[in-house]
Amino acid sequence: xxxxxxxxxxxxxxxxxxxxxxxxxxxxxxxxxxxxxxxxxxxxxxxxxxxxxxxxxxxxxxxxxxxxxxxxxxxxxxxxxxxxxxxxxxxxxxxxxxxxxxxxxxxxxxxxxxxxxxxxxxxxxxxxxxxxxxxxxxxxxxxxxxxxxxxxxxxxxxxxxxxxxxxxxxxxxxxxxxxxxxxxx
Amino acid sequence: xxxxxxxxxxxxxxxxxxxxxxxxxxxxxxxxxxxxxxxxxxxxxxxxxxxxxxxxxxxxxxxxxxxxxxxxxxxxxxxxxxxxxxxxxxxxxxxxxxxxxxxxxxxxxxxxxxxxxxxxxxxxxxxxxxxxxxxxxxxxxxxxxxxxxxxxxxxxxxxxxxxxxxxxxxxxxxxxxxxxxxxxxxxxxxx
Numbered sequence: 001x002x003x004x005x006x007x008x009x010x011x012x013x014x015x016x017x018x019x020x021x022x023x024x025x026x027x028x029x030x031x032x033x034x035x036x037x038x039x040x041x042x043x044x045x046x047x048x049x050x051x052x053x054x055x056x057x058x059x060x061x062x063x064x065x066x067x068x069x070x071x072x073x074x075x076x077x078x079x080x081x082x083x084x085x086x087x088x089x090x091x092x093x094x095x096x097x098x099x100x101x102x103x104x105x106x107x108x109x110x111x112x113x114x115x116x117x118x119x120x121x122x123x124x125x126x127x128x129x130x131x132x133x134x135x136x137x138x139x140x141x142x143x144x145x146x147x148x149x150x151x152x153x154x155x156x157x158x159x160x161x162x163x164x165x166x167x168x169x170x171x172x173x174x175x176x177x178x179x180x181x182x183x184x185x
Numbered sequence: 186x187x188x189x190x191x192x193x194x195x196x197x198x199x200x201x202x203x204x205x206x207x208x209x210x211x212x213x214x215x216x217x218x219x220x221x222x223x224x225x226x227x228x229x230x231x232x233x234x235x236x237x238x239x240x241x242x243x244x245x246x247x248x249x250x251x252x253x254x255x256x257x258x259x260x261x262x263x264x265x266x267x268x269x270x271x272x273x274x275x276x277x278x279x280x281x282x283x284x285x286x287x288x289x290x291x292x293x294x295x296x297x298x299x300x301x302x303x304x305x306x307x308x309x310x311x312x313x314x315x316x317x318x319x320x321x322x323x324x325x326x327x328x329x330x331x332x333x334x335x336x337x338x339x340x341x342x343x344x345x346x347x348x349x350x351x352x353x354x355x356x357x358x359x360x361x362x363x364x365x366x367x368x369x370x371x372x373x374x375x376x
Contacts, residue, residue, distance in 0.1 A: 015363035027309020039218045042247045
């Protein structure tokens with residue numbers, strides 16, 4: 001059964017007078033063009049209360065030139081220059097000073113004789129490895145080397161040289177001035 | 186029902202599809218207004234009765250819809266959701282008007298009667314005017330049920346989803362409303 005017919009029956013059963021009244025108009029009217037203007041009025045209200053949704057602009061990636069233009073804006077350039085200044089100052093302050101030892105020796109005006117005398121007086125203080133490092137290669141076979149076994153090397157990786165004080169004295173006697181200077185460093 | 190350029194009625198699905206994109210949101214909302222403005226207006230007008238009040242309530246309804254339509258999950262039909270908002274807005278309006286009347290020196294009925302007489306957008310005959318007066322005396326919820334059933338001939342099942350009330354309770358509500366109106370006319374010697 002259709003809904004309209006069901007309502008008709010329902011009203012006939014409950015309130016027949018209302019069924020009779022329903023045949024005519026209800027008397028309500030609206031101003032002319034009311035519905036035509038409604039949409040604009042709703043949007044005017046939405047604007048007035050600031051509720052209108054603004055479509056989000058498309059977020060395009062800036063081109064290389066746009067990026068460069070942004071970079072060279074005074075604010076950005078100033079910040080960039082400041083950073084570079086701070087980095088240079090930090091490098092200058094913290095960089096290790098590399099002094100040339102031989103230059104220091106020359107600046108101290110120490111003669112070769114003085115250096116030789118110093119080394120002779122402090123012969124026993126010198127490490128054999130240091131002396132071996134400045135020796136000419138041809139003199140090395142004459143020195144008895146106690147080469148470490150693989151196991152020993154594992155425990156003490158430093159190569160040990162066994163030189164007697166006489167050997168050392170002879171070696172120093174044979175050294176050139178330049179070699180002595182290197183030994184002093 | 187609004188007819189689109191393709192000469193087909195604008196479906197709820199089409200409206201919702203437009204509303205879900207930023208680019209087409211405004212077009213979708215304009216389509217929603219043009220599709221439902223008349224049905225919602227008459228629903229509200231029969232509740233609040235005076236044209237100016239109906240206009241205010243209808244605009245508030247559309248503003249609420251505009252703000253909340255993205256939260257609409259589609260669990261019910263779009264028009265069911267719209268009717269629910271319009272009904273709630275109408276009831277809120279009637280309740281606030283009743284509160285304002287209770288603070289006045291004149292009784293609420295007197296204010297309401299003078300307001301109905303002043304409505305220039307009603308030209309019904311004596312019987313229609315009495316029917317409007319009788320409906321105006323119904324409690325808000327009974328008025329909603331009576332209007333949806335009597336004027337809009339809405340099935341109880343559909344009304345049940347809008348008002349979130351059982352079909353049995355709605356039938357009882359309509360029955361009471363019809364009896365009250367009949368009684369109103371009987372007292373006025375029309376029956």
